[in-house]
Amino acid sequence: MQNITPKQSTKIPSERKNYLFPLILVTSLFFFWGFVHNLDPVLIPHLRKAFQLTDLQSSLVDFSVFIAYFLMAIPAGNVMRKYGYKSGIILGLSLFALGAFLFIPAANTKMYIFFLGALFIIACGLAFLETAANPYVTILGPAETATRRLNFSQSFNGLAAFIAPIVGGKYILNGQSLTDVQIKALSPENLDRYIKQESASVKGPYLILGIIIVVVMLLFVFTKLPDIKHEDDGDSSKISNAWKHKHLRWAVAAQFFYVGAQVCVLSFFIRFIVVSAGITEKNAAFYSGLAGLAFMLGRFVGTFFMKFVKPNILLMIYAVLSMLLTLVAIFGEGNMTIYALIGVAFFMSIMFPTIFSLGIAGLGKDTKIASSLIVMSIVGGAILPLGLGYISDFTHNIQYGYMVPFICFIVVFAFGLYGWKPAGKSPENILENRS
Secondary structure, eight states, rough: OOOOOOOGOOOSSSSSGGGGGHHHHHHHHHHHHHHTTTTTHHHHHHHHHHHHHOHHHHHHHHHHHHHHHHHHHHHHHHHHHHHHHHHHHHHHHHHHHHHHHTTTHHHHHTHHHHHHHHHHHHHHHHHHHHHEEEEEEEEESOOOGGHHHHHEEEEEEEEHHHHHHHHHHTTTTTTTOOOOHHHHTTOHHHHHHHHHHHHTTTHHHHHHHHHHHHHHHHHHHHSOOOOOBBBSOOOOHHHHHHOOHHHHHHHHHHHHHHHHHHHHHHHHHHHHHHHHHHOHHHHHHHHHHHHHHHHHHHHHHHHHTTTTOOOHHHHHHHHHHHHHHHHHHOOOHHHHHHHHHHHHHHHHHHHHHHHHHTTTOOGGGHHHHHHHHHHHHGHHHHHHHHHHHHHHHHHHHHHTHHHHHHHHHHHHOEEEEEEEETTOOHHHHHHHOOO
């Protein structure tokens, strides 16, 4: 993260205390986008059964979400460079709320494609929020604690990962628990009634979520926030300028594979353990909540250890442990696969904010465009789960599909080993400023 000095033509509030409430308000966004993201593991098996989808078809839920990040990240960065972080956040919250409300007509149509459309619009809003909130948190405070501060804020994303599957399991997975064979045996009239019932169960949760997001948006509208902007010095950042930084290119690649791994592990968590451990979807939703809790605790524990361990070293350790546990999940059976995936969730926890923070280190005026590029790399969450779904359908074993996240963690390890180092800068100095 850049050092904020007058030389960089950056305006910041003179009082450190002015950072506190903005930091609290922006940190709340991490919870909300974490909540909606972590309803996806519930939506995937739910919609898969309701619309009789293959694993590849059900992975389009993630594709619809994460392709939006790819398409909207650069526009989001442009909006914030021109109008500031606050405007980007307000626009993002508006799209978030609109997409949540669109779940109601989507349920009424009983068509899978309309659910995908609503998810796409929500994700367009999330692209604005993540493009704004991640760098905003690193700027709101001392540069030397930027990585710890971002990990702390992202911990509330982990809290949402714990709560969302439990809430979703209670209010979305509340219909008939029919097997694929039973669904195929239904008469056309009963099948239509079943799809209508299963589709309608999403209305309440998403309506309430949309209303809450509108309230949060209004809070941002009427609250005065320190909006940090870089003044135009006649040499504004371009993608080509930012892309010259080697460690940014590595961060984009690492984030692509990390997000792909996270989506594969968590979005298919319920589907995976229903098969590997032979439990019901509702019980699996509870364990999915435990995985979210592990993810949250991992963020707090990782943030603590970064006081003593360099971020890139901790990233490497967590990547290796994630690889080992993923192998246990692939080749194990029964409850050990559940606990292995919960362990993966714990060790994945610091990867996104650590890659992000190291990737924008020392970029100065290129920080915002670099932030957009890293957010664009979240498209890995759209593409790599398709590979998992294809392998699962081809082998008729979803466990083999988890070779995809295993490979992803190898790339994250490589970033921690080598790719994070900014060219022409002292790695030791950079790490001192990031931890």
